[in-house]
Each structure stands twice: as C-alpha cells, then as structure tokens.
Amino acid sequence: MSAVLEVDNVAIRFGGVQAVAGVTRSVEAGDFVGLIGPNGAGKTTLIRIIAGLLRPDRGRIQLGGVDVTSDPTAGRVRRGLALTHQIVRPFREMTVLDNVVLGAGFAHTSSPLRALLQIDRRRESERAAEILASVGLAGAERKLAGTLPLGQLKRLELARALAVDPNIVLLDEPLAGLNHTEAAKQAETICEVHRRGITVVLVEHNLEEVMRICRRLIVLNNGSVIGDGEPREVMADPVVHDAYVGGRTAAHAEA
C-alpha cells in the first residue's frame, strides 16, 4: 500500500535562501499531521510545493503512488489533494454557496469543452449546502463571500477544500487570526473532517490546539526536518526546544 503523500528530497532556493533543504517524508492514509516550526522555517513553502503552486528545484511529489511532480495544481486536486490558503482567498463576488458549488462541480470543470456542455447545478448545490452545514456555515449560503468576517471565511476555505472530495487536505494556518473560542471550534471541525477518513496535514502556529488534535508532529527549521513523531515526545526533544526558544538561527533567517 503506497502512502497517501510522499515527498522525496524536495528542495527550493529563492532570494538567496535555501527555503526547503531536501525534505523527505511520507504521510499515510488517516494520518493527522501537524507541520510546525519557527517563522521562516519553510512550512508554507513546503505546502505550496506539495500543492503544485511552487516548482521545487529538485525532488519528487507522489500522491497515492503516482508521481505528480510535473502536474499542475488542478491536476493534483483531481488526484485527491485539497488546499486551504493561509490568507483566505474566497471568490468575493460570488455567494458563499457558489464558492462551494464550484468546487463540488470539479467533475464538470475538468476541461472547458466539458464545462461548456453542462448547465445543471442542482446536485452540486445540495452537496454544497450539506458541506456548509458541516462546517457551521448553514444559513450563510446566499451571502456574498466578500461580506463575511474572518472566522467564517476560514470555514468557507475549509468547505471549499471539502467540496473537491479530497483524500488528503493541506491546511495552511487555518486557525490564524481566530480568537480562542473560534479557534477551538475550527479545530473541532478539522477533527470532524479527519474522523471522516480524510488525511490531514496542518501548518499551524497555534501550538495549544496542534498538541491537542494532531497525532503526529513534523518540525521544520531552516528548511529541514528536525523532529517527527508523537507530539509530546517531539516537543520534549531539546533540539526542537532550541529551535523555538533558543532562536539564534531562526532570528538570523528572519532578518
């Protein structure tokens, strides 16, 4: 059984900095991974490479055993990957429902020709409404996405990711900018998603929630993995501790 996601010796350098330095990891089906590390560690960069939004200087990405390194993002989404953005990117001119319906209809939009020949949206609308309800946005369907507050926009990001029927979701700081209560609720929703059998990889700074919900922690620093395992063990590791608290190398990287 091949892993859901395999990252093989991926590296990228820009702006004179080695943002990701030869990372090799695999994520199994059903994993609940927290990807953490100090600022500038390369977490978001790595996620974006996996999603296909950035092309690495070298390395391979595999989804379910299939090499997707040369596939564009849309292609990877069709192979079961979903992504939420650190800074939310809703389609502000569309309704909340439509934002999700679009994702739900990914079968129709596989090619322009296909899309041209299809008009019916009923099934996708129903599914979208269900998904919105599952993330706590029931009742907001008709609102324009641009009018929502941040907390709800984060849920919308999640709903859109679920709409493409993924088997693995990459969540880039889904709790950022949320207050304590909102973050806890969002974390619970993410657990729900995981319980449904979807593999979750979560980039986060909110260590409290990460420790609570993740089953596996991968720690990145200066583009390399410095810790990987059960959350409590990883956090007790002095190397990890130094990276966060000692901060000398991290501070230099940020300067």
Next chain:
Amino acid sequence: MSAYTVSIVSIIGINVILAVSLNMISGFCGQISLGHGAFFGAGAYAAALAMVATRNVPLALLAGLVAGSLLGIIVGFASLRVRSDFLAVTTIGVNFLFVGFVRKQPWLGGEMGISGIPATGLGASGNMIMILLLACVTVAFSLYVSRSWMGFAFRAVGEDEQAATTLGIGAGAYKLAAFGIGTAFAGLAGALYTFFTQFITVDAFDFIFSVMLMAMVVIGGIGSTWGVVAAAIGLTLLPEAIRFVNDYRLLVFGGMLVLVIRVAPGGFAAVIRNRFVRARQA
C-alpha cells in the same frame, strides 16, 4: 426601410457581436484585452481575400472566424505567461503590430486597403438580416455560456486564478478557451463588416477602435451580456442621433468611460442590479 436605416442596423449588429465577444474574454474571464480590433481586422482581411478569390460567402465567413480565432489563440498563449496588466499591454501591442504589419504588405493592400470586394449577392437588406441573425446567435451563445459551468469557471479564473486551480480548474485551458471563442466571433464580425463595406482599410481596426469596444463593455457592465448589448446599441446610435457626439466622438466616449468607471465601476448593469436588490430587500 431606407438605405440609411439598413446601414445603421448593420453597424449596430456588428458592434453587438464585437462587444459581446469581448465581454466573454474580458468580462466573463477577466482577461483585459485592449486589442480586440486586431482580431476583428484579421477576420475582415481573411474574408476579403476569400471573397476576392472565390466569391464564396460561407467560405469567407469561415475564413474570418478562423483567422480571428487563430490570432486570438496565439494571444491567448501570451495570457498564460504574463499577468493581467502586462497582458493588457501585450494586447495593445498586438493591435499596433497588426496595423503596422498590414500597412506594409502590398498583398493586403498596404495603406490603401482592399477595395472592390465582390458583393455577397444578398443585397444590403440581405446582409443586414444575416448580420442580425448572427448577432442573435452570439448573444444567445453568450447567455448560454454565462449560465453553464464554463461561465462559472470563467468567473472564478477571472477573479482569482490561483484559488480557481485549487478547485480543480485548469486556469490556462480556460483562458485559452475564452480567447479562442471570443476572437472567433470577432473574426466573424470582421467578415460581416467586409460584406457590408466591400472596402476595408486597416485604420478601421486600430487601437482607438479597440478602446471604444472596451468602453461598450465597461459602460454596459463588465460580465453582463444584456448590459453590453444595450451599451453597444446605445453607443453606436449616440453619434448618429446627436451631431455633437459625432464630431466629438472620442471626447464623448473617453469621457463616458472615465465617468462610468469613476462613478459606477460595475457599469450600468450593476446599477440596475443594485436597484433590483434594494427593491427586493425593501
């Protein structure tokens, strides 16, 4: 129907096709194209050559459509490499290149253009009816696209390409489709224009004309088919109805463009839509 009326209606029909097709590219899919005149021109010249060579009307129509679309797809590839304001500049460049190139080609008539193009045999009224039919086809197609999943995907790509790709939409393919389809209709309009005038010079397809087309799209309301149709009709009739406007055409068009963008960036369609929304909420 007087000859004058037939003439006006024909021009209106052609402008409607041009404006609606530009709206598909720039309105639906958000790819700002300020060189639509070049595709119109490519179609016109292709049709002219076809008519001179074969006198075959369907062939000329097809030639126009294909010429417009081919050039459009090439430009569409450019849209994959450069982002939106770079793209706008590129389309301006394509327009200038087209005009600059045609001016120097003796086989395309150079500065003098191509005259004495054989008539279609349908007469002025027959041409007008053909134009109106094709205009209706264009509008119907645009409305259909708008409602289809293609239109849905176009809007997503137009607003945020990257977000669209994370929903499985291959932005590149859709941009190419938008250009290919929109410019095909522009090329078709070019052929119709050739039938109508039987004499074409490259000045009719310059950047200024492209700006006027964009003005129709903006004033009508970017993305709204009916809004753009209304704007195309209105802005074509305006210089005819008001002498002042005719003499100061560019002044008025430029001024309207500026005014609408400043006051109601969504065009008149948005203004009307907002009225309805407010009325419903009242």
Next chain:
Amino acid sequence: MYYIDLAVTGISFGCMYAMMSVGLTLVYGLLRILHVAHAAVFALGAYVTVLAANATGNIALGFIAALIVTPLFSMAIYRLLYEPLLTYRPDVPMIASVGLLVLMQDAFRIVFGEQGVTFRRNALSFTTFDLSGVTVSAVQIAIVVTAFAVFLGLHLFTTRTRIGIGWRATVSKPKIAASFGIDPIKVRYLNFAIGAALAAAAGGLVALMNNLVDPAIGFVVSYKALAIIVLGGLGSVRGTLVASLVLGLVEAYGTIFIGAWLDRDAIAFLALIILLMIRPQGFTGMRTA
C-alpha cells in the same frame, strides 16, 4: 558615417523616450497602476511649451511654463481619477486612464485644431552642426544634454536630499517609510509631479525637434512608453533608461532591416512581445508577480 548618424538619432530618441517613460514607471512602481494617460501629460507639456513660447516670444519661458502647468495637471489626475479607484483591481484605473487619454487627445484636437500649433520663431530646429562628417542638430544635442542633466539631478535628489530619500524609501518599502514619519500621500503627489515634469521637458523638446505639435503627438510615443517600462522592468528607473536607449537604437538601425515589412513604430511592440514570451519579468527581472 551613415551608421553614426543613425546612432545619433537612436540615442537622441532614446533620451527622449527615457524622459517620457520614467514618469510612467514611477507611477507603476508606487501604485501598481499603468498610467496610460501619461501620454496626455506629455502632449500637454508640448502644447504649453509652444503656446507659452509664442505668447512671450521666449522659448525658455515656454519650457518653464510647461514645467509648472504639467505637474499640476498630473497631480490632478491622481487626485480625481486614481485615488478613488485604488481599492479596485489594477485593470480598473488603467481602463479609466485609457479613457482619459482618448478624451484628452480629442480635446487637444478640438481646442487647438487638427493642424496643431507651431513655434513662431524657432532657430534651434534648423541649426545643425557638422562634427567630422556627422550631422548633429542642435535639438538633438539639447535632448541628450537635458536628459543627462535631468537624470543626474534625479539621482542626486534621491540620494542627497531628505525629501528625495524619503521618496525612494516610500517606493520600495512604504510601511517602513511611513513609520519614519514620511507622508505617503505627499510622496504620491511628488511622484506624479516629477514624472510629469520630465514628460513635459520631453514634450517641449519634441516640439522643438519637429517644430510642430499636433493632436497625435502623444499617441504612438505613449504606447511605446508602455512597452519600454515593461521591457525595463516595471518600477525600475534604471531599467527604463536602459530600455529607452536600446529601443531608440534598435528603431534607428532596425528600420533598415525590418522597415520593409513592419512599421517603424511597431518595432517597439514586436520587441516587447518577444521579450515577454522569453522573460515575463522584463530586462531587470523584478519579480513583481
């Protein structure tokens, strides 16, 4: 000798393009707006130079008048047209700018006539010098000298004066500059004013060169300026200088080879499109995306 003549032509045109285009790149660098209406600013500069010179009988006064009026006009464009549109997608102010340009060009035609205006007394445009076989006109010399002086002045301004340094800081790192107490709004006005002054100088010089200002004067140069700033790397003054000179020379020499099948003015756009396909970031490769 002929080739050196071409070089002279190319360089003088390049200098003129540079003065014209810098204003465009400055606005883009600061606001991310393609200020297409800059061509109207250029044209206005040309018109004012001629009209003021004719009114006062002194060409220098014509230039001074242009250097006063044009920046005011340019700042007004910012205030009335762009400032309210800053929250929209960058295409929106650009289209407004295009509309303004078209409007202004027609306005020039209506107000000043289709034939344009000419200097009543212009000795310069007919004065030429013969430097060891190469013919150089006084105006060409004036253009190169002015460009040199202007850009040197600009360089000194942005590296030696407080205001200038503050301006540069705001363009590259607006938030940091603001935290140092530099007013970003004042910087914007300065940006538009300086760009306009440069364009006005270019306009006046072109008027001298051709001894004529007609409504179409801004037309082609404006779109070339667009091509130039993209080629030079949007927002980069140095890149714009390089691209301007290169274009001037390419046009001068290129007409020999390409002039048979392509209009001289279209060369700029051909170059632009080729470059964008190979290197979507332009010459100096600013990753603005």
